[in-house]
Amino acid sequence: MSNPSPVLHDPHAESVAGGKKGRAETGLSRQRSRLWNRLQRTLFRSETPRTEESMLPMLIEVFAGFTKLDGRAVEAEIDSILGFLRYDFPEAVYTELKQLFVRSLRRRQDLDAIASNLAGTLPLEDKVLLGVQLYVLISRAGLPKENLISFYQFMTTLGVASEAINIVYQLNTSELSQLSRDASPSDNRSGPAGNHRLESLILSTKEPADVTISASDDEHSVVAFRFQSLVLVKNLGPGAILARGRQVNAGEFCRLYEGQRLIIGEEVLAFEDLVFYFNTKKNLSSVQLYLALDGNGNHFIEKVRTKQSYLRVSFGLKIQAEVLNPTDAVIGERSLKKGDKFEVTSREKIDFPDHSEISFDDLRRKARELGGRYSLPPNRTIYLVSNDPDKLAAGDILLSPGTAGRILLRIRCDNSTKTGLVEIIESERPVAVEGELVKGSAPLKDGSVISLGSDQFLRCHFTEGIIEEERNVISTLRVREIAHSYDRKTPALDGISFTIQRGEMVCVMGPSGCGKSTLLKALGGQLKPRSGRIDLNGVDLYSEHENLKSYIAIIPQDETFDPLLTVEENLDTAAAMRAPHFPVAERRRRVDSKLIELGLNEIRHRLAGDQETKSLSGGQRRRLNAGMDMIGIADIYLFDEPTSGLSSKDSEHVLEMIRGLTHNKITLVSIHQPSSRLFHMFDKALLLDNGGRMAFFGTPAQMLEYFHEARRQEGIFTAAAPAGCEGSEGILGLTPDFVFDVLETPLRDLGGDVIYERDARGNLIPARRFNSSFWSDRFQTHRLLEEVNLREIDSDTAQTATLYKTPQAPPRKLKHDWVRFANQVKRAFLSKLRNRANLATTLLEAPALAILIAMVMRYSEDGEYNFANAFHIPTYLFLGLVTALFLGMTNSAEEIIRDRNLLHRERHHGFRIGGYIIGKYLSLGFFALVQCVIYLLIGNAILGIRDMFLPNLVWMFATAFVGIAAGLFISSIVSSPKTAINIIPLILIPNIILGGALIKYDEMNRSFDIIQNIRQWFVPEDEREEASKLKVPAVCHLMPLRWSYEAIIILHADHNPASELTNYIEGEIQKFSLIPLDQELTEEQEERLYQFKQALSVIHGIKADSPREVARFLARIRRDLESGTFDPEPYYEAPESEGKTYSVSELYLNTKVQDLFTRAEVEREDYRKKDNPPNVFFGAERQFRFPPESDQPLFGFRIKTVSLNLLAMFGFVIGAFFLLHASLKRQLQKV
Structure with missing residues (x-):
């Protein structure tokens, strides 16, 4: 149905809304849940609008009402309804629809009232479509008379009575002749309802039929109906058919959906085949191609007739063949003579004199690939x-x-x-x-x-x-003599050559270490072979790597989904990364469809988990791992050991899933040693031997026949073989185990004992009678002798050249990059949020460290603790920064290691490395911010640090962010979490030693400052600047803690509420010194100067009953000074309470902090160095000029130390960003 406007809500909820307001309060938690869900959809737009906000609930009420017309619900009816909900409304969440349907079955429906509401809302086409679905529904219950009457009444109220009669008439017609007359174009255009008739298509083993079906046993007649996207099949009998994997008896209906198949007799028709026939019947689709023969005896396909063409094949409802030139080829037993015209079936084949063949079904597939x-x-x-x-x-x-x-x-x-x-x-x-x-x-x-x-x-x-x-699709994969070696000595691949056509699924098999994974990497564009070519449609993969890499999907053996995302979220994120150009609704539809095809729909909201949590079974994990690449634009799929570790039944299910999902694609699947049933599921098999040599390539039957003949010719009588396999009929009983027994036949001495040898690792293994070179040479000889027989029809010729030989890379657009970036942030955030260890670290580690550090540091030399005489405030501030750096690095040190396999899998799908890094920064930064807030709330409260929370948070978070950047870079250059954790002390400990708190710079050994020592070699002794002991050694500038510690001390000393007010007053008083001495002050100026002087004396004498009142006093003084109404008298009054009082100094001015800052300022403002003040540690300002020793520098500038330090921290983050970007780029672009 067309998407209805979201104007109606749950009809049952609307009918009971009145008179039940008292229950609204009881649903408060539900409303909060819905509010949270909407907030999530606002932040992460991958979710679709809630089902309740559309017209679907009312349609579900209709389905539920008709299901219960006879007082009971039949399984076939429920199955039909669930099919409608799953496939007709892909933009909605299926589980929600299912729940609505279940709730609707439990209550009564007023079908007349619902029909009246829908009459003015649904378009006419949707009314007809609803009528067809309802009729199919009641037909599943046996078409009882009462149900049919209810159907007519409902359709009449809906306003489509005549259309209902037409639907019943068409769907109940069972005579082929009548169906043929009804389907004529003239009838389709006649009558008031003619514009909304169902298209019909007759498929039968007898005439009249639109499509003739082949069947060796029973007669079969099937009529297919189509209205918009609905395709409905009715079995007219007498034989049963299979639809959607279920038997459909005579007189029964079954609806087909996209990707499903219909089996009639010997014919297997896909949903797409039926759509093609419907379109052909409307004169909208018909394709044809020409078979031609070149001078070298090569057969090829072309779209346009040339002098070399000998056969024209037209595909429509029938397959028509016309012989254009004489040829020795035959179709069955029919010889082809020029001028012959005849019909053929899709199962018939063209046999060539060289014993090669091609079926008309394959030709029809190739014709569709070439286009109309x-x-x-x-x-x-x-x-x-x-x-x-x-x-x-x-x-x-x-x-x-x-x-x-x-x-x-x-x-x-x-x-x-x-x-x-x-x-x-x-x-x-x-x-x-x-x-x-x-x-x-x-x-x-x-x-x-x-x-x-x-x-x-x-x-x-x-x-x-x-x-x-x-x-432009990739129709041919051709490998030409590729060879590769990792150490330039031992070959990993050696002379591999084969060709795979679109639609073929190939098994890559061989013993361990034979190069299966290496071959897949080379075919996947991840490992450029040292020699040879890999051609896609005749174009070298590695010369057009940027254009072609997006069309190849390699599915590694290791699971690369995120264990902390749900099954649905993993597929949704994978779809956004691989197909960002799809609209959200289209991606959502494809994800829902793939969940159903993968058999994961019922567990879509379950966390994927890892091997330890066991959230999913082994088969489910393999299906999810494979399904992540099924939503995209890939034409070639490479599966590395997808059945490893699975039972034989699970392995069959995985391979069946792969065959279904990669239909009409080029698919290679590596399997160590498949079972017989798995082996015969492949179209072709490639056998690799030790050293990466090719031992055989062909169909599974050809491989068994080849090694059966090799066993006979080479006199290999020790290989196990089933009894009765000596004749040609016995080949059918052979298994892949037989192939490996022949391949690895052991070498024996004259006594019959197996001879052993040592492998490259020094282990004893049975010596082989025939090494890999023997089998490679033997197959090359076999291929040369059978070269003519192996010739395949080629469509890659000059006559059939398309606009481009291969697809071009999808254009990169900003909105596509945004889709990828948003999903990377979402994935990183959800993964971190659902990590229990991470939450425990966030919520427990930070407060535990804050309590430990603050309690130990809560010490005063006077015995009674207060902030002013607290001895360890500088140390507490420094340890807080150390904690932030430590937590930042530990939280991020494993991130890239955990994502590395996923990054390698997604690297060909166009995601930007910078976006990935920024996504990590944002997600990790959020949790670091939470940790900093918790730490400061606890630590500041214990130590009585007031009104400095925000400055402390800024610098602690900045330090943590530098730690995150450093941890991510560490994670990118190591391969194991243990190594990453071991590297953290190498960064943390130098920061602690050289940060300026543990060892003061004036007490530090200066001889280790290499930069300063080198500088002294080039500056004459009499011109050297007298170094200040408070200067920072050059090597310490490389420590982030040195910058953040200096800034936070300066802020505590010079930017606390008391110091800021004092600085403001002193600055205003300083303005009066600019007035010339011979100029008298006005009365207003004298009053203002008096106020500022009085305020300066009042500030440090303020006493109040509580810290909050002291803060209010300071704020009021600033406000009164700015307005010119300051009066000092109220501040001289003693506090009303006789208990403990608080002063400005003991609340905001810590002695140790002030000492550090004051000493630096004294050094910096020394009048002897006023022309070139030194840049000392904890100095409020920095001065830079060039040349530094010149009395008349070319240029110079001053900058606030806090601003400079903030720039330095930003520089550390940017530097780590570019280092990480370069590291990941090198790893991910390496081929």
Whole structure:
């Protein structure tokens, strides 16, 4: 159905809303939950709107009402409803729909009232579609009379009575002749309901039939109906059929959905095949191709007839063949003579004199890959182009399926000038003409190319009167003599050559260490072989690596999903990373579809977990790992040991899933030693031997036959073989174990004992009678002798060259990068949030350290503790920064190590390394901020530090952020968490020693300052500046703690509330010194000066009953001074309470902190050095000039120390960012 407007809510909830206001309060927690869910959807837009906000609940009420018409719910009815909900509304969350349906089954429905509401809301097309679904529903219950009456009453109230009659008439017609007459074009256009009739398609073993079916036993007749996206199948009998894997008996209906299959007799028809036949019947789809023979005897396919063409094959409802030139090929027992025209079935094959063959089903697949070819009659000038057949009429251009987004174009042709015009009516994807983006319309000339996406084009041949559709898909993978060695001595791959066509699934098998994973890496664009070529459609993979890498998906053996995300979240994030160009609704639909295909829909909200948590079974984990690459644009899938560690049954399920999901793709699956059942599920098998040498390549049956013959020829009588395998009939009983027994036949002495040898590691192993070189040479000989028999029809020729030989890389757009970045942040944040160890660290480690440090540091020399005489405040501030640096590094030191396999898997899908790093910074920074807040709240409260929370937080968080940046870089250069943790002390301890708190710089050994010592070599002794003991040694500038510790001490000394007010007053008094001495002050100026002097004396004499009152006094003094109304008298009054009082000094001015700052300021403001004041540790300002020793420098500037230190911390983060970026780039771009 079309997406209805979100205007209606749960009808049951609306009907009971009145009179139950008292229950609203009891649902407060539910409202809070919904509010939280909406907040999550606002932050992470991957979620769809809630189902309750659409019209779906009312439609579900309809389905529930009809399910219970006879007073009971039948399993077949529920199955139909759940199918509707799962496939017809992919934008909604299936589990929510299911819950709504279950709730609806438990209450009564007023179908007349619901029909009245829907009558004015649903479009006519959706009403007809609903009618078809309801009729199918009641048919599953046996069409009782009462149900049929209710159906007519409901459809009448809905306003589509005539359409209901038409639906019942069409769906109940069982005679083929009547169906054939009803499906005629004239009938489809007649009558008031004619515009909304169901399309019908007859598939039968007898005439009349639209599509003729082959069956060796029973007769079969099936009629398929289509209305919009609904495809419904009715079995007319007499034989049963299989649909969606279930038996459908005569007279029964079954609905088919995308990706499902229908089996009638010997024919297997996919949903896409039925859609093709429907479109062909509407004169919207028909394809043809030509078979040709070149001078070298090579057969190939072409789209246009040439002198080399000998057979034209047209695919529509029937398959028509026409012999154009004499040929020795035969079809069955029919010889092909020039001028012959005849029909064939999809199961028939063309047999060539060299014993090679190709089926018409394969030719039909290849014809679709090549794209359609549409004639432009001289009497017509306007054509519609779309991928939606409902928007087209006969003669319009229907695009082949496979690309996302609706599109509708209008092409106007001028037959006299051989030009045209393309207009965009509707398009969800960019449309370009000759590379220029079209906005509205664009002119066309003869030969113009209309781009409809990265792999779909229309070429306009106005002179020839045709428009040709071209598809850029990878149809051929050809490996040519590739070889590789990791150490330039021992070969990992040696002379591998083979060719795989689109639609084939190949098993890569061999003993351990034979190079299976190396081969997959080379084919996946992750490891460039030292020699040889890997061609995709004839283009070298590594010369066009940037364009081709996105179309190859390598699924590693190691699980690379995030264990702390749910199954659905893992697939959703993978889809966003691989296909950011898809709209959110389209990605959501594909994720829901893949969850169902993978068999993971019922556990979609379960955490994926790891091997220890056992959240998912082994088979489920493998399916999830494989499914992450199934939502994207890949044409080649490489699976590395997907069945490793699984039971035989789970292995079968995984391979069946892979075959279904990679249908019509190029698929390679490495398996160490498959079982017989798994072995025969593949189209071809590649056997590798030690040293990366190829021992065989061909079909599974050919491999068994080859090694059976090798066993006989080489006299290998010790290999185990089933009894009765000596004849040709016995080959069927052979298994892959037999192949390995022959391959690894041991070498024996004259006594029959096995001879042993030592391998490269020094272990004793049985010596092989025939080494890998023997089997490689033997297969090369076999291939040479059978070269003609192995020849395959090639469609990669000059005559069939498409616009581009291979797909181009998807264009990078800012919004695509944003989608990837948002999902990376979401993944990192959720993964960290759900990590229990991380939460324990965040919530427990920071407060535990704060309590320990603060309690130990709570000491005063006077015995009674107060902030002013607290002895260890500088040490506490320093240890707080040490804690922040430590927590930052420990929280991030394992992040890249944990993500490394995932990064390698996603590196070809266009994500930006910078976005990944920033995402990590944001997620880790959030938790670091929480830790800093907890630490400071506890530590400051214990030590009585007041009104300095925000400055402390800024510098503690800045230090933690530097720790995060450093930890991430460490994580990128090591391979194990243990190594990363061991490196942290190498960074932390030098920071503690050289940070300026543990060892003061004036007490530090200066001889280790290498930079200063080198500088003294080049400066004459009489010109050397007298060094201040408070200067920071140059090497200490490399320590982040030195910058943050200095800044936080200066802030505590000079920017606490008392010091800030004092500085303000002194600054205002300083302004009066600028007035000339001979100029008298006005009365107003004298009053202002008096106020400032009085305020300066009042500040340090303030006493109050509580710290809060002291803070209020300071704020009021500042406010009164700024307004000019300051009166000192109220501040001289003694506190009313006779208990403990508080002064400004003991609340804000710590003696130890003030001593550090005052000493530095005295050194910096020494009048003897006023021309070039030294840059001392804890100095409020820094001065820089060049040359530094010159009396007249070329330039110089002053900067606040706190500002400079903040820039320095920012520099540490930026430096670590670029180092991390370079490290990851080197690792991820290495091939």
